[in-house]
Amino acid sequence: MLNTSIIGASGYTGAELAAMVHKHPHLQLAGLYVSENSLDANKAISELHGQLRGQIDLPLQPLTDVAAVAQASDIVLLATAHEVSHDLAPVFLAAGCQVFDLSGAFRVKGDDFYTQYYGFAHQHANWLDAAVYGLAEWNAEAIAQAQLVAVPGCYPTASQLALKPLLAAGLLDTLQWPVINAVSGVSGAGRKASMTNSFCEVSLMAYGVFTHRHQPEISAHLGTDVIFTPHLGNFKRGILATITAKLAPGVSPEAVTEAMEAAYTQPGQQAVRLLGNHTARLQDVVNTCFCDIGWNVQGQHVILTSAIDNLLKGASSQAMQCINIRNGFAPLTALVG
Numbered sequence: 505m506l507n508t509s510i511i512g513a514s515g516y517t518g519a520e521l522a523a524m525v526h527k528h529p530h531l532q533l534a535g536l537y538v539s540e541n542s543l544d545a546n547k548a549i550s551e552l553h554g555q556l557r558g559q560i561d562l563p564l565q566p567l568t569d570v571a572a573v574a575q576a577s578d579i580v581l582l583a584t585a586h587e588v589s590h591d592l593a594p595v596f597l598a599a600g601c602q603v604f605d606l607s608g609a610f611r612v613k614g615d616d617f618y619t620q621y622y623g624f625a626h627q628h629a630n631w632l633d634a635a636v637y638g639l640a641e642w643n644a645e646a647i648a649q650a651q652l653v654a655v656p657g658c659y660p661t662a663s664q665l666a667l668k669p670l671l672a673a674g675l676l677d678t679l680q681w682p683v684i685n686a687v688s689g690v691s692g693a694g695r696k697a698s699m700t701n702s703f704c705e706v707s708l709m710a711y712g713v714f715t716h717r718h719q720p721e722i723s724a725h726l727g728t729d730v731i732f733t734p735h736l737g738n739f740k741r742g743i744l745a746t747i748t749a750k751l752a753p754g755v756s757p758e759a760v761t762e763a764m765e766a767a768y769t770q771p772g773q774q775a776v777r778l779l780g781n782h783t784a785r786l787q788d789v790v791n792t793c794f795c796d797i798g799w800n801v802q803g804q805h806v807i808l809t810s811a812i813d814n815l816l817k818g819a820s821s822q823a824m825q826c827i828n829i830r831n832g833f834a835p836l837t838a839l840v841g
């Protein structure tokens with residue numbers, strides 16, 4: 505059994521991770537942690553997340569001695585804010601732990617990126633360089649060797665899983681940048697109360713127009729520019745991305761279908777379900793580890809729809825896929841069945 509600690513366990517993604525680790529046949533929950541001065545310190549996780557009652561009633565411990573937690577852990581899951589992950593990951597890594605970071609702190613290589621999009625100067629160029637991007641269906645070989653996995657953001661996961669097959673097959677005319685419009689549920693903003701995620705304030709709207717940090721994350725890992733506009737929807741969980749792209753001259757609808765099918769050939773091993781000409785729906789993916797993708801071609805344009813649960817394929821279940829790949833377990837262990 506691999507001792508697995510979760511930092512940020514009281515949050516939305518942390519609680520999902522706790523349930524998965526609990527279910528996993530080869531992982532053991534070593535500890536659940538919150539910040540040193542957390543208002544939730546020493547409460548049972550099930551007091552905050554009632555769905556865990558009777559299954560996981562472990563306490564949320566204040567993270568006072570990082571070295572001791574590292575010592576007791578084979579695997580550390582960081583379900584913490586970007587700056588917190590940035591500071592904590594190197595400590596766990598130096599102690600030899602495998603680290604799976606759900607934040608954006610190690611996702612994009614590039615000198616100015618963190619200053620420009622995250623508001624802090626990155627201090628750990630060596631780990632940023634060594635980090636492997638955890639887009640599970642596309643990066644398994646590198647994930648299997650990694651000590652630090654940077655789990656992709658939620659919008660980047662939905663967007664890239666749909667676009668990558670077409671780019672890999674050379675079917676897009678990228679002179680016209682793919683246009684991604686995506687709507688997220690409010691849990692995407694985390695559990696902490698704020699005016700923007702307050703019930704009476706949430707209303708379907710675009711935000712982060714031309715400035716959201718996921719635009720450069722998507723572009724960097726796709727290797728092509730995109731227009732990305734996120735929207736906040738008045739529902740709890742799920743992301744639906746609707747993507748319009750231009751096909752290269754002469755590309756047929758059949759070629760698009762072939763490329764999608766060639767990319768996702770192992771249904772029991774990959775968390776992608778192909779819908780052909782049907783469009784993806786949130787209700788089919790919420791509370792599952794799957795990304796559903798549909799596509800329609802007309803003339804030289806393709807419209808892709810891609811749906812995920814932002815807390816699962818957009819964060820926690822993708823992290824679990826990476827743990828499984830890294831440790832030689834079946835990729836969907838603890839996620840299906």
Ligand SMILES: NC(=O)C1=CN([C@@H]2O[C@H](COP(=O)(O)OP(=O)(O)OC[C@H]3O[C@@H](n4cnc5c(N)ncnc54)[C@H](OP(=O)(O)O)[C@@H]3O)[C@@H](O)[C@H]2O)C=CC1
Nearest residue numbers: 512514515516517538539542583584606607692694695819
């Ligand atoms: N929500 C989503 O859909 C997605 C989130 N992510 C990323 O995953 C990470 C977690 O997100 P989410 O679960 O939504 O966040 P939440 O705000 O719901 O949870 C954050 C957790 O971190 C804890 N925490 C805060 N500061 C520290 C600290 N210094 N040491 C230890 N624990 C700390 C919080 O507890 P306390 O404050 O009480 O200490 C809480 O448990 C973020 O980086 C987010 O950007 C990525 C993809 C999707």
Ligand SMILES: CC(=O)N[C@@H](CCC(=O)OP(=O)(O)O)C(=O)O
Nearest residue numbers: 606607608657658659688692693
């Ligand atoms: C609805 C909402 O607010 N969503 C978040 C994205 C959550 C996510 O993917 O997290 P990372 O910050 O780890 O990339 C946002 O737009 O900031």
